[in-house]
Amino acid sequence: MSGWRRMDPRRLWQVGAVAIPVVVAALISPAPAAAHALVARRDLPIPTWLFAWAASLVLIVSFVVLSFAWRDAKLEDGRWRPVGERLSRWIVNPVTGWLAGALGVFLLGVVLWTSLYGENAPATNFSLTFVYVTAWLGLVVLSVLFGNVFRALNPWRALARGWQAVIRLLAGQTPAAPLRYPERLGRWPAVVGLVAVVWLELVWGSSGFQAVGLYPRTLGHAVLFYTLYTFAGMGLFGIDTWLERGEVFSVYFGMFSQLGPLEVRDERLGLRRPLSGAAHWATLPGSVAMVLASIGTTTFDGAQEGPLHSPIFSFAGHLTDIGLGVTLAVRLSESFWMAASIAAVAALYLFGVRGMQTMRGSPGFRPLAISFGHTLIPIALAYLTAHYFSLVFFQEQAQFGYLLSDPLGNGWDLFGTATNQVNYGALSANAIWYVQVGALIAGHVTGLSMAHDRAITVYGDPKRAAASQRWMLLVMVGFTCLGLFLLSQANG
């Protein structure tokens, strides 16, 4: 803050003379897109950009407080203490393990059955909402709260372990993996898989007009393909190796579980300091790319309804001009902009790292980028919460209402809820907006705290750590303002 303290009072007046009229003019001018009266669904007391300023102020204050109050690294020691043995044995035991695995296999079967044999309509088929809302988003929340629950529920792991048990019974030994996993590959297969999973929903399925526009048959074929691919990976490199590095869902939910306080070690449930699990998560190659891809794909999803809407269709127009079909042109254009969104998010982070590297005693660029990669996990969580909170809230009413009673969409009423409707009035647009702002602020303050903690270890002194973290503050404020801008555009 010393740069601001040293500012000449006359210069401050000059800055104020320009800034104050701009702010006042912006405050009294009409709301964004006032020319389109139908778009204004919210009635907020202040303009949305002022929320970005308020959120930035919260981050700056947090940064100052961290500089003074957080003097030692608290998240690095990996301390873990087991809970009572009886409680642990009650929750983590072979029976619950097999039951959870069986539940996962059952749900995988339901997804395949409904997607391949139900009505091929996104809004009335159980499978799409279940995969892309209930599982993809719901398991993120469960992972943060209760630890790596997907490991127990993972249907592919359960099937592979069952198969392994049969082999052991017949042959008397567990066969070794035929190939050694290339260390340099790290988590990169999972990164590619994450982008593919989101691409399937946002790009391939973008021709539909539903919450999830993908067709159930396409999803069913994708799930079948992914099942074979995962079995191949586990068969070639070993079950645990592939799950930890190559299997998208295990790596993705495992990443978010690092934030929570619960962890199972050697079949024993224990507690650790919240956020401390993430401290050494990003050391495997591709881990930082995993977080960046998560933020980047969410950014693209928000931007395609707002600022990227016009560029996507403009680029697609150029592609149709050179003779491509409309659907292919839109998909190519969206693929391009999705890649550009991930690249832009990565560029913002790496710009911050490059800035940090200018500090005396800094490690090299690459180690520094890896070292701070885990601090982006809360931001990925904040982006997911902010962008999909309302989708989850409304779609889960459908999931546990008519989709559960009529999973194939052909007129069944298994639980008497087939005629239930989604109550879109249950949550106001303002309430959604405040949850979004709250999630973004909380996520970025958490990320900033984790970065400060890591900086103390890297730079060895709280003062130098704080100085280096101005660049991470820039990254965090950048992501906060970007997130709020995209949300204001998408909801506006």
Place this chain on the structure above:
Amino acid sequence: MMSGPAETLAAVTLLPVAHAGHWYFMPLYAAPILIILYSAIATTVRERRAKREEESRGSGASRSR
């Protein structure tokens, strides 16, 4: 009421104003980022200056030896 060329001119001048609602607030989202960028760059400049001073002190000390 305007008519003829005046009406056309008014439409031409008013359109961008009506659509200003789409873009005027965009730089406002960037303002906090620019303020912190200024602070971060100032830190880096000070760091580089301190590094140069350290280096010159170091080379001066080695020359005097």
